[in-house]
Amino acid sequence: MPFSELQLQLDERAAQGLLRSRRTVSGPQAPQLVVDGKPYLSFCSNDYLGLASHPQLIQALGQGAERYGVGAGAAHLVSGHGAAHEQLEFELAAFVGKPAALLFSTGYMANLGVVQALTGRGDTVFADKLNHASLNDAMLLSRATVRRYRHNDMAQLAIMLGQTKHGRKLICTDAVFSMDGDMAPLQALHDLCEAHDAWLLIDDAHGFGVLGAQGRGSLSSVGINSKRIICMATLGKAAGVSGAFVAAEQVVIDTLINNARSYVYTTATPPALSVALLESLRLIAGGEERRAHLQNLIAQLRAGLKGLPWALMESDTAIQPLLVGENQAALNLSMALQERGIWVAAIRPPTVAAGTARLRITLSAAHSTADVDRLLEALHELARR
Ligand SMILES: Cc1ncc(COP(=O)(O)O)c(C=O)c1O
Numbered sequence: 001m002p003f004s005e006l007q008l009q010l011d012e013r014a015a016q017g018l019l020r021s022r023r024t025v026s027g028p029q030a031p032q033l034v035v036d037g038k039p040y041l042s043f044c045s046n047d048y049l050g051l052a053s054h055p056q057l058i059q060a061l062g063q064g065a066e067r068y069g070v071g072a073g074a075a076h077l078v079s080g081h082g083a084a085h086e087q088l089e090f091e092l093a094a095f096v097g098k099p100a101a102l103l104f105s106t107g108y109m110a111n112l113g114v115v116q117a118l119t120g121r122g123d124t125v126f127a128d129k130l131n132h133a134s135l136n137d138a139m140l141l142s143r144a145t146v147r148r149y150r151h152n153d154m155a156q157l158a159i160m161l162g163q164t165k166h167g168r169k170l171i172c173t174d175a176v177f178s179m180d181g182d183m184a185p186l187q188a189l190h191d192l193c194e195a196h197d198a199w200l201l202i203d204d205a206h207g208f209g210v211l212g213a214q215g216r217g218s219l220s221s222v223g224i225n226s227k228r229i230i231c232m233a234t235l236g237k238a239a240g241v242s243g244a245f246v247a248a249e250q251v252v253i254d255t256l257i258n259n260a261r262s263y264v265y266t267t268a269t270p271p272a273l274s275v276a277l278l279e280s281l282r283l284i285a286g287g288e289e290r291r292a293h294l295q296n297l298i299a300q301l302r303a304g305l306k307g308l309p310w311a312l313m314e315s316d317t318a319i320q321p322l323l324v325g326e327n328q329a330a331l332n333l334s335m336a337l338q339e340r341g342i343w344v345a346a347i348r349p350p351t352v353a354a355g356t357a358r359l360r361i362t363l364s365a366a367h368s369t370a371d372v373d374r375l376l377e378a379l380h381e382l383a384r385r
Pocket of ligand 1: 235
């Protein structure tokens with residue numbers, strides 16, 4: 001058995017500062033975490049609105065479990081599709097301004113399902129080079145021709161689209177890029193779709209709940225609503241629970257119900273999660289104060305990070321990466337913060353390009369201005385050493 005080969009590969013990763021490992025968190029998600037028995041101030045969750053341990057969601061989850069039990073028991077196409085799933089899909093579609101929506105167990109599975117169900121051999125998928133791994137894996141699974149364009153490079157994408165004469169065309173992009181925090185040029189992407197008769201799949205994992213009026217997402221923030229656009233968003237980040245949905249024209253949703261393998265061949269999520277998510281949707285819609293506080297924290301952090309030896313990347317969102325460069329240097333900085341009781345994840349290749357290892361600072365409406373000050377003080381102190 002090639003166990004020694006596996007160990008050798010892990011040893012090589014470790015030597016390059018690339019070994020991944022997990023930490024164990026006790027207690028609920030919040031800026032104050034107890035990790036492996038020690039208290040930390042955390043800046044690494046995607047719980048942007050601070051809803052992951054909100055009492056109303058905890059209560060709704062309990063009520064959902066009392067009403068529907070715990071497990072869904074079967075796939076949606078068998079006997080697992082419940083009234084709570086149905087209502088949530090209806091409300092999510094209305095919230096993002098689409099005719100229909102479909103729940104998936106995770107965002108990863110939603111992306112796999114959409115790209116695989118809508119494209120195949122003879123079709124072409126166009127993708128930003130900085131897209132999330134789930135979109136990259138989805139393209140491979142689809143068996144379509146893959147064309148990756150430079151990050152947000154609309155001129156290169158236009159050339160690629162012009163060169164594609166046959167088959168369906170699907171452009172895939174993160175709306176807010178998960179490791180960089182910047183946004184895709186959604187209007188320009190939509191214009192290219194119109195010009196080249198293409199579809200646009202927007203992954204709004206990091207925009208839903210945070211951007212746009214009432215947190216309706218990235219498309220709402222730029223005022224676009226088009227039949228060509230298929231919107232995927234996750235429900236385990238700003239929504240604070242778990243899962244994902246795809247919102248689109250009814251015929252697209254019906255196609256997913258019939259063809260998306262990651263939808264058809266999996267057990268439905270517990271209906272109680274949908275009950276919690278219905279409550280979350282209400283908190284998101286009424287969450288202007290949370291979003292305004294988050295914006296203030298972003299401004300406070302960006303102003304305070306100026307003058308540090310590490311480059312602050314161009315981002316207006318809650319994802320504020322600090323570019324360090326080498327893997328070990330990013331790890332060392334993350335470790336030094338941990339020694340000061342602050343947890344910020346170091347992101348290294350292959351998640352980001354070689355030489356661009358970074359600290360991915362994420363802010364939440366649950367942080368206070370004093371929390372952000374504490375992070376800034378620690379970084380300035382480390383920069384002086
Ligand atoms: C841009 C993006 N898309 C999709 C996903 C996957 O979503 P999920 O965690 O629900 O699988 C993530 C992160 O998890 C993400 O950052």
